[in-house]
Amino acid sequence: MAVVVATTAALGLAGCGSDSGSGDGNVSLDLLVPIYGDKTKPYWEQLVKDFEAKNSNIDVKLETQSWDDIYKVVDTKIQNNKAPDILELDAAGPAYATDDLLYKADEIVSPDTYKDIEPAFIDSAKIKGQAYGVPTVASTRALFYNKTLFQQAGIAAPPKTWDELLTDAKKISALGGGVYGYGMPLGSEEAQAETSIWAYGAGASWEKSGKMTIDTPQATEALTFMKRMISEGATQPDPGATDRTPLLNVFIQGKIGMIEGLPPIVGQIKEKAPDLDWAIAPSPTKDGKPVTLGVADYFVGFNNDKDKQASIAKFLDFFYEKTNYVKFNDNEGFIPATKSGADAAAAKPELKTFLESLPSAKFYPATNPAWGQTSGAFKSLVGEIASKSPADVLKEIQAKADASG
Known part of the structure; x- marks a missing residue:
């Protein structure tokens, strides 16, 4: 399934198309x-x-x-x-x-x-x-987690809230040996997905009444916590330069404790790492109430x-x-x-x-004509939260969304 939404070119007129059915009933x-x-x-x-x-x-x-x-x-x-x-x-x-x-x-x-x-x-x-x-x-997205790393870090159950996620991820990162607690892909491949999971978990929405609503208090709260995950050593180094596909491969190799994934990852794990001891849990949210990206x-x-x-x-x-x-x-x-x-x-x-x-x-509000450019802005800008204020990053993304009309 493609998670990148294309910006379509100018369309033709209604009624255009391929050859019609023939008059003989075929x-x-x-x-x-x-x-x-x-x-x-x-x-x-x-x-x-x-x-x-x-x-x-x-x-x-x-x-x-x-x-x-x-x-x-x-x-x-x-x-x-x-x-x-x-x-x-x-x-x-x-x-x-x-x-x-x-x-x-x-x-x-x-x-x-x-x-x-x-x-x-x-x-x-x-x-x-x-x-x-x-x-x-x-x-939909869900939290894949490494049961072996959980055991080594003394974690009894997968996290349900952001606070629990941060605590558990830091415990796993503390194991060392090139192991990281939480995989956060904010590179150009699919930063809009990772960001949406966090923002939706805080009650954000990217659209209201046909307008892109990126710079909101809920989104700011989500990106601020994401920044905290990075600064406190709960993630892999430099999430802004990390794409989803290679990071999922690191999880499959047993070097990441938790990462958001989608159903096809199940088959990839079975094929590439049949001995990996793993499980799936609902995506953690701010207060533990269920919501995820679809x-x-x-x-x-x-x-x-x-x-x-x-x-x-x-x-x-x-x-x-x-x-x-x-x-x-x-x-x-x-x-x-x-x-x-x-x-x-x-x-x-x-x-x-x-x-x-x-x-x-x-x-995603993918049928909104502004979403294509907005999604691209997430991919190019959201990784900058490691060095910039989340509020400033959201303002930049909002500006690009507004400019797209």
Whole structure:
């Protein structure tokens, strides 16, 4: 799942798109999806084959793109009046509705499928109260912790509050030997995620009434505590120069006591460090009340041709059939965004914490046009809290958010 939200280029006019269905009752659908890993393309190739075998009048043309390229590919297609009929993307996908390019979410799946989807994920990408995307994969964040380091440091249970987190992280860092208590990635890869986890844990929100709200008392309190974690030696050195992926690898190597992670990390640990003694707990917050960061990717349907709407819904209903959908999430290592899929995933104990955190998850305001530049400002500036006042850093990020319009 991509956690970086693209800033889309100028969009084309509503009604543009790929060739319409032919007059003989046959329909051709263009499907564009991102590549998560090695299993992505084979999964879609087989799903399309199985669907076409049951729907001989519908031809699905599959295109896969890397996350690095897909935003540019989509914008280019729209500008050339070749928008795909079905697109999977992050919350930048539903944002195309601002140019009247999309069907509503309840128009691209059946009522039964729509009711099966976890409401929090649909609500997170609404535009002016209307949903235009149906979630494909979902992810929340949770605290991964090293049970061996906990034992060595005399820690009986994972922390629930910031104060407990600071105390426990300092105990682990005191073990020495290149071990650090808490991994805090504030580098350019995903600083907006780490910051959001802390800020949401203090009651902050990045948007109100369509305006970016970055410089707030709650966010200041969160960044001030993050700075305290750094200055008191509870984190790895120089968090502002540390990206998420390499830091997670350090955790997998057994050198970090605690770090925020997402569901695919479970599979990485099993593959790279099967002997690591680890567990997952809810993200610590200021007062221990549950809240965490949620992220989802979405299917959207472009309203290129009204004759294709029923076929789009038929294909997406097929994707969301329990067997097909659970296999998709199993392949990619995420948690399902449907209630029936979550029931199936509940049999996997390592996903329990992620599933339980869904109702309390808060999301990026990714459908707001200003979020792209705001997210970039977090990536470039928030790491400076080690040497600057958190209040000054937030003011700089707010200024960039305001400048984006």
